Amino acid sequence: MSDNGTPSSKPDFDARFQETLEDLLVWRRDVRRFRPDPVPKEDIKELLRMTALSPSVGNAQPWRFVLVNDAKRRKGVIEIFEDANADALKDYDGERAETYASLKLSGLRDAPVHLAVYCDEGTELGLGLGRRTMPEMLAYSVVGAVTTLWLAARAHGIGLGWVSILNPAKVDAILDVPKDWKLIGYLCLGYPVEEHTDPELERHGWQPRVDVSSFILER
Amino acid sequence: MSDNGTPSSKPDFDARFQETLEDLLVWRRDVRRFRPDPVPKEDIKELLRMTALSPSVGNAQPWRFVLVNDAKRRKGVIEIFEDANADALKDYDGERAETYASLKLSGLRDAPVHLAVYCDEGTELGLGLGRRTMPEMLAYSVVGAVTTLWLAARAHGIGLGWVSILNPAKVDAILDVPKDWKLIGYLCLGYPVEEHTDPELERHGWQPRVDVSSFILER
Numbered sequence: 001m002s003d004n005g006t007p008s009s010k011p012d013f014d015a016r017f018q019e020t021l022e023d024l025l026v027w028r029r030d031v032r033r034f035r036p037d038p039v040p041k042e043d044i045k046e047l048l049r050m051t052a053l054s055p056s057v058g059n060a061q062p063w064r065f066v067l068v069n070d071a072k073r074r075k076g077v078i079e080i081f082e083d084a085n086a087d088a089l090k091d092y093d094g095e096r097a098e099t100y101a102s103l104k105l106s107g108l109r110d111a112p113v114h115l116a117v118y119c120d121e122g123t124e125l126g127l128g129l130g131r132r133t134m135p136e137m138l139a140y141s142v143v144g145a146v147t148t149l150w151l152a153a154r155a156h157g158i159g160l161g162w163v164s165i166l167n168p169a170k171v172d173a174i175l176d177v178p179k180d181w182k183l184i185g186y187l188c189l190g191y192p193v194e195e196h197t198d199p200e201l202e203r204h205g206w207q208p209r210v211d212v213s214s215f216i217l218e219r
Numbered sequence: 220m221s222d223n224g225t226p227s228s229k230p231d232f233d234a235r236f237q238e239t240l241e242d243l244l245v246w247r248r249d250v251r252r253f254r255p256d257p258v259p260k261e262d263i264k265e266l267l268r269m270t271a272l273s274p275s276v277g278n279a280q281p282w283r284f285v286l287v288n289d290a291k292r293r294k295g296v297i298e299i300f301e302d303a304n305a306d307a308l309k310d311y312d313g314e315r316a317e318t319y320a321s322l323k324l325s326g327l328r329d330a331p332v333h334l335a336v337y338c339d340e341g342t343e344l345g346l347g348l349g350r351r352t353m354p355e356m357l358a359y360s361v362v363g364a365v366t367t368l369w370l371a372a373r374a375h376g377i378g379l380g381w382v383s384i385l386n387p388a389k390v391d392a393i394l395d396v397p398k399d400w401k402l403i404g405y406l407c408l409g410y411p412v413e414e415h416t417d418p419e420l421e422r423h424g425w426q427p428r429v430d431v432s433s434f435i436l437e438r
Contacts, residue, residue, distance in 0.1 A: 168353060
């Protein structure tokens with residue numbers, strides 16, 4: 001890379017890189033068990049700089065990142081999760097309920113970094129291009145950025161877990177964000193305790209993976 | 220990689236890989252200019268296999284892929300795009316309208332591969348886990364998969380363009396998909412004519428990139 005962040009010539013994505021990229025996809029996990037070691041803030045900012053290389057509709061760059069450092073706010077988010085998780089458990093009976101109750105569904109208590117990712121639904125960047133008939137493209141652009149962050153983090157030894165068992169309105173209130181912002185994901189980041197190639201929910205008997213070929217149609 | 224698709228030991232994501240991954244993020248583009256050369260169907264299936272390594276809420280794997288091969292259906296989608304694009308142009312005046320009209324916003328006519336990506340909102344996989352308070356997580360899982368596909372494709376020399384200037388209900392009708400399926404993205408894939416590090420909309424004066432540091436808050 002040159003100093004301005006642009007490679008001086010077209011890179012050669014060779015077989016070795018392609019294989020390691022697949023290893024990255026295989027080893028990327030939703031991490032819920034974190035070591036308490038802090039992640040340097042500069043490393044998080046570097047990851048967010050890479051995240052912003054993600055595509056966005058109309059180049060609107062609607063991603064907004066909220067680093068949640070305050071212990072009281074973090075505690076509030078943990079309570080929102082615990083309430084929502086207790087409610088969710090009521091949807092299941094018998095053995096399913098037992099399995100659900102045994103799952104570890106967030107690493108909020110241990111993760112050194114809490115990062116709330118928002119979509120600025122009121123942004124004027126991009127001037128509306130590409131989202132007239134599909135306004136959800138703005139939120140989707142932020143989801144793509146989270147995916148980019150997930151892979152970049154894992155490539156640098158940092159695990160990410162996406163917590164969706166939350167009431168977004170309550171999180172918004174705790175984080176005191178602008179009214180036009182929509183919560184896309186509340187993320188935990190940190191160094192993982194363990195590494196696996198299989199999803200946690202497969203390993204613990206909730207939902208196995210299905211061969212993708214059954215999800216492909218031709219028309 | 221071993222034969223069952225699982226690396227035999229934890230990979231070492233070294234500095235060289237990390238740099239090349241950043242090159243991949245830098246060179247990934249929304250491609251709208253394709254060479255007519257066909258992409259072997261086996262290569263597309265390989266890319267979709269890698270795509271399915273993406274995370275999904277509750278491991279629900281709600282991604283559904285529709286390869287649109289039929290010339291009449293493709294023509295129908297192109298007409299939907301052209302109608303929606305003509306409507307969108309009416310939102311702009313003066314110089315903005317001129318710029319909009321000059322932009323190339325899809326490669327639908329040239330791309331050898333049309334791939335509609337859907338979310339199966341009716342799937343029972345995952346048993347609802349993780350999407351009780353944020354049901355949009357199902358669609359977001361599919362968006363993450365598209366992002367994974369985008370990067371995997373580019374690493375293999377294949378460009379991807381996401382077309383969102385479409386009326387989804389009309390696309391659904393043309394593709395004759397199940398009622399519970401929600402269109403997430405209509406994608407063009409093929410070998411790109413040109414390669415750039417800057418977004419097309421930046422290069423053509425629509426919307427420049429903004430430094431991500433202005434999008435980071437602390438709370």
